[in-house]
Amino acid sequence: MIKAILIFNNHGKPRLSKFYEHYNEDIEQQIIRETFHLVSKRDENVCNFLEGGMLIGGSDYKLIYRHYATLYFVFCVDSSESELGILDLIQVFVETLDKCFENVCELDLIFHVDKVHNILAEMVMGGMVLETNMNEIITQVDAQNKMEKSEVRLTLPVHYFYLSVYQAGQVDTGRYCRSACSCRISCKEHEPPGNAQKHQHW
């Protein structure tokens, strides 16, 4: 069983924290800090498995982590999970994120925490692995996002429709605009309709 999934950056700031067993809020923060300390001390060429820290259950639990650029993906598991299998799972998770966000970077995770949670919910449920097929996961997530968007279109005023028509030529999947800006946010939502001639990013 997976006890917790944590994503934090090289300085220890949490980017995603999902616990499958309940802890108090302050204990959760302490766990994140402790895990960061344990994992950041590791060299680049050592193995990816660690004994869990004291707060998260000590030597009964293992921390399986992978370091991608500026982010650490840490899964805290007990002995019923295969260590090498979890390593592969982390890889599949990151690849899925990559497909969903197109060249995912840390900023994507910062600004779209809820979407990351949704993707994760399709992969791991209740501490157990639900689905490992990347395409399947992406299909489900897309379908749910579409449902959300259809609701948004129904409730929000017409000028958004105007905006989306304007954008039609430029946006390929209808989700994200291909500007050179690094914040990569959806252009549908950040600009009041008055400036529909050009969309600005900041």
Next chain:
Amino acid sequence: MPAPIRLRELIRTIRTARTQAEEREMIQKECAAIRSSFREEDNTYRCRNVAKLLYMHMLGYPAHFGQLECLKLIASQKFTDKRIGYLGAMLLLDERQDVHLLMTNCIKNDLNHSTQYVQGLALCTLGCMGSSEMCRDLAGEVEKLLKTSNSYLRKKAALCAVHVIRKVPELMEMFLPATKNLLSEKNHGVLHTSVVLLTEMCERSPDMLAHFRKLVPQLVRILKNLIMSGYSPEHDVSGISDPFLQVRILRLLRILGKSDDDSSEAMNDILAQVATNTETSKNVGNAILYETVLTIMDIKSESGLRVLAINILGRFLLNNDKNIRYVALTSLLKTVQTDHNAVQRHRSTIVDCLKDLDVSIKRRAMELSFALVNGNNIRGMMKELLYFLDSCDPEFKADCASGVFLAAEKYAPSKRWHIDTIMRVLTTAGSYVRDDSVPNLIQLITNSVEMHAYTVQRLYKALLDDISQQPLVQVASWCIGEYGDLLVSGQCEEEEPIQVSEDEVLDVLEGLLVSNLSAPVTRGYSLTAIMKLSTRFSSVNRIKKVVSIYGSSIDVELQQRAVEYNALFKKYDHMRPALLERMPIMEKSASNGPTEIVQTNGETEPSVVEPKHLPPVTQPVNQANDLLDLLGGNDVVPVIQTTMPTKPASAGGELLDLLGDLSLSGGPAPASSVPTSQPSFLMDGLSSQPLFNDIAAAAIPPMTAYNKNGLKIDFTFERANPNPNIAVITIHASNSTEADMTDFVFQAAVPKTFQLQLLSPSSNVVPALNQGTVTQVIRVLNPQKQQLRMRIKLTYTLKGSPVQDLAEVNNFPPQSWQ
């Protein structure tokens, strides 16, 4: 009230904060805004607010005021709201809050919703944080969903069922009918979660386990399809078809096949196939192989398969990837108990892993190395382990030191090696050894009687180098106290003896007393050691001075000891030698040496002296009595009848001194001592050590053991070289009568503490008129160096009539049993 800001606005704002205080301020402001927005009961923006709240919760700020809002969102009709609401429920709520029960009805409705995604959300939330009450209420719904044909829902329902079973184990039977055709699904997601469900049920209940054993053929078939199917793009991960499912199935097979022959047999083929066909170039292949190996080791597989498994693990050990090596070491640790020999083959690789840079690998390699130590490889392994001890991190040192002690105790090839090893550990990792190692070591040292001089010399040298490691210092001061005379007299067979004067020794011990590095316990040890030396050294005045100084020490323990030792000098001076004698060999099982105390002088000990310093008068006496009883309760008269050829003139005095000293370990007796009250008993008990050290191990004079009725039996002695405790006696039987003695049988009996081995005689006819002799070799093992006594029985036929005779042989020369 203006529209609440969006989530990403908030995130952006927070990111601009430069200090923690600024961030806190921003968040507090936003929390206030959210709270007022919640109060207004605004439906449109609730979702946004809760999203922001969840973000702040992730950063570590309190967010419980949003719990009820999550519930409201769940109850809403919009999918967006529900999504955030359920996410919030999973992050903020748990069974400890009463609020969560309010969700039950919502979830129930959503489980029956028309949209599958809503149903999925409900299942997900229930599966993550459902309490036992919720699970009980909703188990029926979950079970219904387990039977639908919608694979998206089915897989979620399966995992939700696992959670329900974990929370409420009694409901397991409810899900049994639904599991019937779970495995016939084509969808891999459903297959995967079904296998998880089956695994959970099998682990929880042995009945279920028995019930599901019949699924083994089906599982084997699925696995086979996965391996043989070739490339299928949707399930492919780095060239292998759905490795996650393969690993899960292997795990379930492991549980089903454990201790069941039929299932294990059904699995053998497929396991062999997986083990040989899987590609090992990528991590996925190794993951599957690893799982296969674990399964093979757990079920009742045939031996060929087990050897294959261990070889795979051996290959893993040589892999460059650290993860693989770690995993291999972990599984070898599990299998070393059962397949010890197979793992031994990889010993050298494992020992190499000790030098790895990775901490996790080093730890595993260390544990495995200790498990692999046995009598054959002890020397080589110990060298490696000691080298490891020198260079490893402090967190390992304690475990490594205790492991080394255990291994050395079990498999030490010689006493000297044992002592050397322990000294090495003490000098390198002295401060990390456990507390009980000090008494264990002391006990070991007293047991290895012949090594005393060597030991004390080495310990003294170590003390000169470094007095910071307390266990080492404690053992060293104890030894110097006991065997200081050996140290000063400079006799050491094993090593080059060093020249140490009494004053130097006392300097060192006094240095320990005053040093800042010494712990109070260590000071106690050194004070007692100094006191003991008062009977072994000649510079008693200096010792008296030291002891009287400490009579006013601040440390209560030291003060008490010093005062009582002072009393020993003044009022009880006649008792001092008896009190401060050598310690006997301590029994391992007994608490601290002999428990009975014979009152040598009718007076009791000062109470502060530690129990192990009590005089060991009794043990040899009791043993002597036992000896006499065993041999049929003969005489109590002193047994030593041989002459002592090179006894110096003051023989009488010295003998009595020795009796007073009762030294079981060698050394000339100290100058001043008082004869004790029962010389004859003590003489009986006098055992072991040579009375005269100057007698070299020269030829032992032969003796006549029996001479009666024309039959004369002579004993000649040799010492068996590899083991000085064994005396080899050759008997020569000669016959001075006129007729031959036929059917000559020689039998011998020795007391309990000895062991006797009688080899076959040269013949059983003793020719007449001393024309020839019959020889027979007797080997006597005398580990405790007790005085040798023997009872012999002779039977022979002389001139047709059988003759039988019993005799006692007591006149063994002392060198034969020393």
